Amino acid sequence: MDSVDKLFKNNLAWADKIKEEDPHFFQKLSEQQTPEYLWIGCADSRVPPNEIVDMLPGELFVHRNIANLVVHTDLNCLSVIQYAVDVLKVKHIIVCGHYGCGGVAAAMGSKSHGLIDNWLRHIKDTYYRFSERLETCQDEKERVDLLCELNVAEQVANVCHTTIVQDAWKRGQALSVHGLIYSLKDGVLHDLDVTCEAPEQLPEAYRQD
Numbered sequence: 563m564d565s566v567d568k569l570f571k572n573n574l575a576w577a578d579k580i581k582e583e584d585p586h587f588f589q590k591l592s593e594q595q596t597p598e599y600l601w602i603g604c605a606d607s608r609v610p611p612n613e614i615v616d617m618l619p620g621e622l623f624v625h626r627n628i629a630n631l632v633v634h635t636d637l638n639c640l641s642v643i644q645y646a647v648d649v650l651k652v653k654h655i656i657v658c659g660h661y662g663c664g665g666v667a668a669a670m671g672s673k674s675h676g677l678i679d680n681w682l683r684h685i686k687d688t689y690y691r692f693s694e695r696l697e698t699c700q701d702e703k704e705r706v707d708l709l710c711e712l713n714v715a716e717q718v719a720n721v722c723h724t725t726i727v728q729d730a731w732k733r734g735q736a737l738s739v740h741g742l743i744y745s746l747k748d749g750v751l752h753d754l755d756v757t758c759e760a761p762e763q764l765p766e767a768y769r770q771d
């Protein structure tokens with residue numbers, strides 16, 4: 563019980579600290595949220611979105627799951643994207659992976675992990691698709707890290723292929739989708755330069771008229 567009590571104690575100290583800087587902060591935020599960013603990240607406890615980009619509550623709309631996947635039949639993730647784009651009108655969608663991702667590493671092996679293998683299967687497909695390139699890596703660690711990057715790029719494409727994002731572009735809404743990767747070792751974020759902001763950047767087969 564002690565360890566849960568700690569959460570309440572920390573929470574009160576945190577709320578007091580924020581109110582000290584801006585006495586009306588929570589009052590204002592309780593009335594509306596206007597985040598500019600939707601963050602899709604890994605559930606890993608070492609990659610907490612608001613902390614790593616030093617943003618306050620209200621600034622990031624967040625969806626997290628194991629290995630930051632965007633699966634086109636996942637109603638949970640799609641609902642988050644739809645609300646963020648259609649209602650909150652975020653300007654940027656950020657898919658953020660991280661080096662040394664346990665989900666990515668697990669997907670590369672053949673060991674069984676139970677139910678989660680069905681989820682990790684999506685990464686296995688990416689592994690298979692880029693197997694030639696991945697085999698050129700010097701060691702296992704380098705291979706995991708490259709697959710972490712490729713996985714992010716795949717998820718950026720998956721976001722762009724959704725009807726939600728393509729409909730937004732069709733109606734002229736400014737929206738860009740970015741792929742980032744975070745290093746657990748030094749806390750630094752890197753841009754993977756896979757930003758997509760127009761349907762012309764997508765393969766023709768995925769484009770909607």
Ligand code: CO
Pocket residue numbers: 604605606628629630660662663664665666
């Ligand atoms: Co991870």
